Amino acid sequence: MSEWLHPSWLLFAGALPLLLLGDRLRRAWQLLIPALALAAVLGLEPGTYGSVSFLGFDLTLMRIDPLSLVFAYVFATILVIGSIYALHVNDGVQHIAAFTYAGAAQGVILAGDLITLYVFWELMALTSVWLIWRRQTATAYAAGFRYILVHAAGGMVLLVGILAYYHATGSVAFGELATHGAGFYLILLGFLINAAAPPLHAWLPDAYPEATVTGIIFLSALTTKTAVYALMRGFPGTELLVWLGAFMTLYGVTFAALVNDIRRLLSYHIVSQVGYMVAGVGLGTSLALNGTAAHAFTHILYKALLLMGAGAVLHMAGRSKMSELGGLYRTMPWTLVLYMVGALSISAFPLFSGFVSKTMIVKAAAEDYRAVIWLMLTAAGVGTFLSVGLKLPYFTFFGRDSGLRPAEAPPNMLVAMAIAGALCLFIGVAPAPLYAILPYGADYNAYTFGHLLKEMQLLTFTGLGFYLLLNQLRAKAKISLDTDWVYRRLAPTLIARLSEPIATADRAARAACLAAPQHAMSLIRRGDRSGARLARSWPVGSMALWTAVVLAVLILSGLR
C-alpha cells in the first residue's frame, strides 16, 4: 500500500483538519499524523512511482533510492519530535504551516525531476514563512517579508536555471547535472541560496531568530537540509563547493561569536554546520558523501535539540539575550542537561552523534590530501565547542545570576527534547544503524584511536582556553549589547545591502512623486492664475504628446 502513498499527500491532507478541531482533539491529531507519516516513510521501498504528465513533461513524483531515504527518514522523525514540542501551542495556522512545510520538504526529497522539485521548493518557502510570521511581532513580520523575498528570488533563479538546463539537455530528470552551461550555475545558485551559503546566507540568521519558539525547530531542520540533499544529488564533486563549505564553517562560527541572542547564535551555527555538508558534497568521494548524509541526519537532530533548549528558555524566561540571562540551572535543570547533550553532539564529543558523522567529512578531506580544508574544518570545530558547548550554556544557565527563576519547561517540551537527546546518544554510542542506511555503502569506523585522540585533545584544550579566558569573555558579555549593535550595523549581509538601497530608492521615489507634481503645479501657477484648470487637462495633453512621439518613432524608423 505504501508503494503509492506519497508522504506529502498524507501531510497535506492531515493539515487541514487542524483548523477545525478542538484543543484536545487537535493534540491527538498532531501526534497521529506525524506518526502515520513516519510509518509511511519507513514503509517506502526503492523505486519510482507516481508518474504524471504536466506541461508535456512526464514527471516522477516519487523517486526512492538510498539517498532520498536517509533524508526522508530524518525529516519524518523531526516532524514527530517537533510536533510533540509544539503540542501546547494552540495556533492552528502554525501547525498547518508546519505540516505542509514538512510535506513540501518530503516532496522535494522524493522528487524525481526538476519541475516537481521546483513546485515543492516554492511551496516550502510559502509555508515556512508562516512559522516566522506567527510570532506576531513587528520584527517578525518584517523579517518574514525579507525571508519570502529572498526565497522568491531564489525560486525564480532556480526556475530559470531549470528551463535553461532543459534547453541545453532536453531533459528535466534530476540527477547529477549533465552540462556546465548557464543552467548548471543558475540551479546551483538557487540551491545555494537555500543552503544559506555566504554571501547568500543573510536570510537565515535574520529570520530564524524571529520565528516562533516551536517553528524554528522545523525551519532549522528542513530548508537548508533539502538544499544539501539537492546539492548532493545534482552537484557531487563540484570543486567550488569544497572551498565554499569550508569557508561557511568558519564564517558561521565567527559571526556566532559576535552574537548575543542565543537563537541567533545557534542560527549562525546552522550556517557553519551546513558548511561541513557543502564541503562534503564538494569533495564528492563516497566517504565524503556518506559523511554529508550522516551529518545532515545527526545535525537535524542535535540542532533541533539545541534550538528546543534555547526555545524552552525563551518560552519560560521570556528573553533570549545572553546578557539578560544567567543562573537558570537552578530552576531548569532538565533543560540544561538535555541542551548539553545537543551541545556535546554538535561539538563532536565521542559517544555523541556529531562525532560519528563530522569525523567522516574531516577524514574524507584528509584522504583527499586537502590540508587547508582539513585545517579549516578542524578549526571550525573548536569554535563550535567554544560558543555552543561552553559560552552559551555558561552565560545562560550559570554565570552571573540574572535573578530569573523561570519554571522548568512544560512536559511536552521536555519529552520532545528527551527523544532527540536519546537519539543523539544512541547514534553516538551505536552508529551502525545509521551507517547501514547511508547511500554509498562505505566502510567507516569513527571509534579509532586516532579520531578519539584528536577530538579529545581539541576539546580539552578548547575547554582549558575557555576557562582561562573566562574573565575576558565575561567582560565581553557585559557589553554584548554593544557587540550586538556592532554586528547589526557591520554585518555584511545581503539583506542589509539590498534593503538599504530599496528603502532609499523608495524614499527618493516618494519624494520625487511628491516633488514633481508640486513643481509642475508651481510652474503652471506662475504662468496661469487659474492653474487648476490647466493642471487637469495636462494628462490628456501628455497622452496625446506620447501618442505623437510613438507614431513619429515608428514612421521615422521605417524610412528607407
Place this chain on the structure above:
Amino acid sequence: MTIAEIMPFSVLLPLIGAPVCAMLPGRRLPWLLCLIVVPGSLVIAGMTLDAALDAPLQYAFGNWPPPIGIAYRVDAANAFVAVLLAGIATALLPWARRSVNDDVPDRQGPFYALFLLALAGLMGITMTGDVFNVFVFLEISSLASYGLIAYGRDRRALLAAFRYLIMGTVGATFLLIGIGFLYIMTGTLNMVDLAERLPAVADTRTIDVALAFIIVGLALKLALVPLHLWLPAAYTYAPSFVSAFLAATATKVALYVMLRFIYTVFQPDLAFVILPLAPILLALALAAMLSGSWKALFQEDAKRVLAYSSIAQIGYMVLGVGLVTAAGLTASLLHMFNHGLIKAALFMGLGTVAYQAGSVRISRMRGLGREMPWTFTALALAGLSLVGLPPTAGFISKWYLINAALDAGQPWLVAAVLIASLMAVVYVGRVLEAAFMQPRPTDAKAVHEAPLALLLPLWLMVGANFYFGLDTRLTVGAAEAGARALMAGSGG
C-alpha cells in the same frame, strides 16, 4: 444548422440583447436577461473553439461572398479569445448582482445594456474577418466602456471616462486612418484578401504609414507604455464589476487585433521588415513590465496597484509578440487567457472588499484580513497566481514566457521577467501585509465577512486559477493551436 452558421450568434445574442435590456425596468430583470444571453454566447463560443481547433470556420453575412460582404472567419486564435471573453463575462455575472446593486442603486437596465454592448463589441472584434468591421466593433465596445466607467460612484470616474474617451477615440481614429490607407492601396477590407494583395504594394510609403498608424492606434487601446496613461484612473474609479470585466478582457482583445494585423493581414515577413516592429515592441514591453511594476509599488489605492500591474502584465504579453517566434506567440496567447483569470479574480476580490468596507485604499484595509478571512485568503491565492507560483495559471504563463525567451536566444529578457515578478511579490505583499499583519485601527467601523453570493463566484474564479495551473490541456492546447493558426495565416 452547422456550427459555422450558429457561430455569429455569440456576437448577435448580446448585441440584440442590449436594446431589450435597456428597456427593462428595475434591477433584477436586466441582470436575469444577461444571465441568459451571456452564457448562451459562451456556449456558442465554446462550440466554435471546439470546431475551429480542426479547421477555420467561415460565415458570410447575408450570403454575400467575402470580398463584397462582411465575413466572419474564426480559427483557433480568435475562438480562444472569444471563449475567454464570454467565459469571464459569464463567471462575473453571478458576482455582479450584489456589487452592481451597490454601485448603481437605481434602474440598472441601461447599465447592463452597456455591458452587453461592450461584450458584443469585443466578441465582434474577435470574430470578424473584415478590418473595417473591426473598427466598427471597436467603437461599439469603446463607447459602451466609456459609459460603464462613468457609472463609478466616485466623481473622478467622469473625468477618467472622459480621458479614456479622448484617448480611445484617438486610437480608433488612428486605426481608421490605417485601414483607410490599406483600402486605398488594395481596394479590399477583407483580411484574407488584404493578405493576398498587400505584398504587391508593400514597397510604398503608404503601407509603412498605414502599419504605423494601426500599431499606434492599437497600442493606445492596449495601454502599452507610454500610451497607458488613461488606464489607471479608468480602472480605479470604474464600478467594481466594470473594472473586473474590462481588466480581464478589453486590453486582451486589443492585443489580439494587433496580432491579427501583424500575422494575418500584413504577415510577419512584411510587418517585421517594413518597420522594425520587433525591437520596438520588445523595448516597449520591457518599459511596460518594469515601469508598470515600479509604479504599482507606490500606489495607495489597491485598485490602482492592480491597474499598474495590468500595465506590466500587458508588457509580458507584448514581449511574447516581440520575440517573433511560435513559442513567443503561444506564451502571449496563453498569458492573455491566464491573466484574464488572474485579474478577474483580483478585481472581484477587491470589489468584494469595496462592497463590505466601502474603500480599497491600502491604509483603510489594515487589519481587514481578520474580519474578512475568506475574501482576503482568496485575494492572497489570486496574488500567488499573479506572482506566478505553481500550481497556478500564472506559473504556466511565466514558464512558457521564459521558455520562449530562452528559445529565441534572448536570455537577458528573462532577467526583466524575474525583476518584474519580484516587484509583483512586493506590491501584492504590501496589500496583504496591511490586511493580515497590521492591527485594525481602533476607530474603524465594524466590517463583516462578505455574503456567500459574492464569495462563491470569487472562489470559483480563484479555483479556476488553480485548475488551469494544473490542467493545461485546454489552455496550452488552444494557445498552441492559436499560435499555429496565426503563423499558418502568414504562410498565405
